[in-house]
Amino acid sequence: MEKHIVNLLNKFISGKIDRNERKTLRNAISEMSDMELSKALSEAWNEYDGNIQNGNDFDQLARKLRISPPQQKKNYTLRTVARIAAAIAIPLFIGFQIYLYTQNERLNNFIDNQLQVNIQSGEMADITLPDGTKVYLNSATTMSYPVDFGLKSREVRLAGEAFLDVAKNKEKPFYVHTDYVQIEVLGTKFNINAYPDLNTVETTLIEGSVKLTTKGTTPRSIIMKPNQKVVYNKLQDVLSVNDTQAHFETAWTRGELVFRSATFADVMNKLQKRYGVEIEIVNNRYNADLFSGSFKEEYITGVLKKLQVHYNFTFTDKNEKILIHFN
DSSP states (O other), X not given: OHHHHHHHHHHHHTTOOOHHHHHXXXXXXXXXXXXXXXXXXXXXXXXXXXXXXXXXXXHHHHHHHTOOXXXXXXXXXXXXXXXXXXXXXXXXXXXXXXXXXXXXXXXXXXXXXXXXXXXXXXXXXXXXXXXXXXXXXXXXXXEEEETTTTTSOEEEEEEEEEEEEOOOOTTSOEEEEOSSEEEEESSOEEEEEXXXXXXXXXXXXXXXXXXXXXXXXXXXXXXXXXXXXXXXXTTTTEEEEEEOOHHHHTGXXXXXXXXXXXXXXXXXXXXXXXXXXXXXXXXXXXXOOOEEEEEOOXXXXXXXXXXXXXXXXXXXXXXXEEEEEEO
């Protein structure tokens, strides 16, 4: 089994892994112990068949990355290091951050003292930060944090959607940075939706208290209460506060897709992220009706068939792209 994982890691590093193999790798690693994971990663690193094009390549790279040269010569290249650094961002690597903290200082230096988790469209992940904070990451989401997270401060940067259950520490507030808002936390549970392609940033407080500050031309701050949803409009630089239901706002963490008065474009946008597919509307003749409903379908075709009851369209799947034709 371990050899199989090493082979999949090598395929991931070389960029030759397909979607099913990626999921197999992710699921298998989520069940491995830290020791097993460390061994598999070491073998993948050592077995990768990169070749040095120039004898000084690694020395030059080492100086650039501020790292020590290896004790024994290995076949490292810039591409090799880049690929393996990218492999670190595979979601759901339980204990992976521990491995990075304790055994791979050279790769920490490579990524400029930042660990980054990239969640692809069609996938979700959950990780535990070194301070015990649990983070659930939705599809098409990126989160980064420093390798010394928790030692002096607790700060993460987010692009996408996440639900955070923040470990309490009055001495070290927890900060979430996005391009448009900053959230300060002592210990609480909240959801934040900050996808770059959307015109709004939505923050919902489940329990506890958070301070939200906008980063627009006129910065404003608000102390949120549980079951409140704060929406920041990027284009208008406007902040609004509404009451909401935590169960609805966190439905995605349970594998549910919930829509409440959503436009057809919003529905399609969420489907693309959730299922990792491209959707093209061939003729934009859909009506302006707002849609409310919920889905928990494994495949997107099941959702589309139910949406056909509300919208009059047909769809075809061609070359991994879904084409929607309105009648």
